[in-house]
Amino acid sequence: MPKPPTPAPDDATRPLSERVLSCVEQIPPGKVLAYSDVAEFVGTKAARNVGRIMAAEGGSVPWHRVVRADGSLAPHIRAEQLARLRAEGVAIRGERVDMSRARWDGR
């Protein structure tokens, strides 16, 4: 996945948290993004930090549409998240999301 030198980091002055939340809000139903994807979309490389932000303020956005790069889910939320994703018709394989099909390209 290419990374434009000047992607769409909105305002680099704005806290990463706001950019991350905005990005997650835009994920269409039935699709998902990896933490690392969100990170790039907002112009950072800290996938871990994305998760941290979600833990803090993710309650107001479709957090269930953000999964790990390999399609697995974070332990604490995996049950609820899995249920919601299924309900939206996201491609699931076993206990993981089928990234090759459900991954949002940012269209």
Add this chain to the structure above:
DNA sequence: GGTATGACGTCGA
């Protein structure tokens, strides 16, 4: 200024 932390990622066993 440095240290600890985590809804992550990747590679090797």
Add this chain to the structure above:
DNA sequence: CTCGACGCCATAC
């Protein structure tokens, strides 16, 4: 394919 160790990097203290 699964599991563990190590690396990353923005935040909070």
